[in-house]
Amino acid sequence: MFSTNCTNICRLALRRNNIGHLQKIKRVIPCRKYASNMAESDYSGRGQAEIVENVKPVTNVPFAKQLFLGKFEKDMLVFPEIESNDELNHLNAMADQLDKFFLEDVDSKAIDVNAKIPDETFQQMKDFGLFGMQVPEDYGGLGLNATAYARLTECISTDGAIAVTLAAHQAIGFKGILIAGTDAQKDKYLPKLASGEHIAAFCLTEPSSGSDAASIQTRATLSEDGKTYLLNGGKIWISNGGIADVFTVFAKTPVTNDMGETKDKVTAFIVERKFGGITNGRPEDKLGIRGSNTCEVHFENTPIPVENVLGQPGDGFKIAMNILNSGRFSMGAAGAGMLKKLIGWVSEHITTRSQFGKKLSEFGLIQEKLANVAMTTYVMESMAYMTAGQLDQYQNPDLAVEAAMVKVFASEGCWYSINEAMQMFGGMSYMKDYPYERYLRDARILLIFEGTNEILRLFIALNGVQTAGKELTDAVRKMRDPLNNLGFLMSKGISRMGKSPRLTMELKECVHPVLADPVEDLERNVLLFQRVIEDCLQRHGKDIIDQQLILKRLADIAIDLYACTAVISRASRSKSIGLRNCDHEVLMTQTFTWEANRRINQTIKDIQLNLTISHNQDEYKTRIAKTIAKNNGWAAEHPLARNW
């Protein structure tokens, strides 16, 4: 009932709280406009088929990157909404039907045990339209934007194997055609891919090339007549590799630049299985997502017509990164969807099971776990929909860093939460008769694939530090040369004299009054974050890129700052428009932000320690690891090695 009127109520509520100025920047998401267009304009010269109904702003102020400059984009405190109630109702209708399908007709246990999605289920998935969710309607897809895609992903994540099969198909498999394909390529491939008649796979990883995607060995050479490339090489761990009809393959090709020099560069190709010379290995026997098909794929003199080059020759690396960057946000919705179901089962268990004459739900240690899992889920969901909402508002959004943050938070949040949920279920959760151990196994891959969390933390921190570096070059140069810039240093020192930075952004004017404290902590932490980045740059200059332990901590702070922004923004909206149980949301937000605040302060201290004391914990750990590496294994003597 609230949903039908929420826009108006929201406006009213906002006005009542004297924050009517937010109406101007109220975020509304046109629901069904084509959305997965991150980085699209890179190729905009190549005939875009998407017709954008309303002209959207070109790009956003990059929120996460700006955090590294101590700047906070106030717009982000208005949580995004879907434009019209009709769109919202349609989306909810779709989600209802999908939930029902997964509840009644998908046997996840059998899929896990047999390591195969049954043909009937596969056919039902096709009938449901699940293979072309973000493909424009003109090409036979559902034309969903990022927000709608996220919503349906919540339902689909009920089954990890199905979720990965579908994601491998559309979030990466043919995403390249969507974001970099020509009209001819789209016309030729998208309709059959959207209907699921053809399955797609994304072929990047090789035995010697994992996170370092630029080091691939697969090669494509152009024939003398210039009409055909011949592809040779092997790819591993390719999701859908054994069942795909269309592959997006990345291979090295010699590319001549403007200066006339020829260098090997990565080029992306659309390769059909029927081109020939394609074989695949046996499906891998995996820990989790067992029903998804994962294979080696080999190419031996596979002929590819030149018109199947995706983008320009040599653009492959950029295309690969754009594909991967554009898909990550949805992991937040997938994780939250799965965890909300899990929380339902947990609640039922702890409110019915008694020990020592009390329900489990009455024990403090259980309550704490349940609260932690609920907060993690709430934050994850808020981050996912905030990012999706942003993606939908701009033609060419700059959100790769935010998407990476969602992926890191979601994957680790899922692992943590499933683990805690299993603990609440006790011994029962370890038994294969229950689905919990399967969820744990399925979730483990989330921290590894689509960019490991380690690589993504570096990606987040380096993107931010680079932004900061550009802006701060002058200041940092002066700080690194104190003798000649005494005046500058003095003023810097004076501005930092106070214990904590002065708050000038008036963020509390932008949120419901109950969230004044969390939002002020947030502002303070953004300013402290900027200070510590300055310190890092002063100490390390460009060498900061090699300080992985510092970078990791910077990423952790940035993720917490984004998480706090997302939950404060969401809870403020919920409270202002009076959603059911909004006080529960506010409480989760207050609790999470309080803990994040404490975490951030500690992390800043750890960084300062690393920067100022040469013999610190980080250095010790480096030495410990080096000793083991040098020893080729365990280095300490056995406690029973000899008597003294």
Added chain:
Amino acid sequence: MSMRVLVGVKRVIDYAVKVRVKPDKMGVVTDGVKHSMNPFDEIAVEEAIRLKEKKIVKEVVAVSCGPTQSQETIRTALAMGCDRGIHVEITGKEYENLQPFHVSKILAKIAKEEDVDMVILGKQAIDGDNNQTGQMTAAVLDWPQATFASEVKKNNGDLTVTREVDGGLETINVKLPAVITTDLRLNEPRYATLPNIMKAKKKPIAKKTVADYDVDISPRQEVLSVEDPPVREAGSKIIGNTV
């Protein structure tokens, strides 16, 4: 192949939801509770669409009496394959007091107005469990009725309907126009797939009020109290050897 069918689709609390009684004991909690189409009505929709797919029926019209959200239920029916919808908006106290007696009169009026040959309804809705609307509609229209159908076959101008009765199955022949109510084993309803939900957006829903049908919906009965079913008492243990 010129027949038209009217199906009733009621928005009810989802079958999987655990129903809770309101603190004032005057009804059940509906706020924030998941609702969906009455499962027996899904069967009715499925049967109508199958008749259409067999080209026995030309048009299927879905009707729902209820609050604004009932339109979502009609949309689901349209996504499953109905051609158009009629939403008779009834809200608040009026809806709380709405009884099969009233609904059957509205349905009868619509059946006449739309000039349908068949009305297919669920045998009962899982909220009120009344099992009256179909029978009353037939009475108001003075049409034959075939309730608790587990099979419906077109047989020249008539319908041959297999009914689930207490002792087993009963097969009857009814002349058209007729009212049919569906039982659980009649068919297995399809999903509203996502592409069909998209397409259903373009299908029309006519918005009506009770006044349009000139039906008196003043309450004929008063709810005195709604109670949870009594909690089952623990059985007694029999101790000792059984011989």
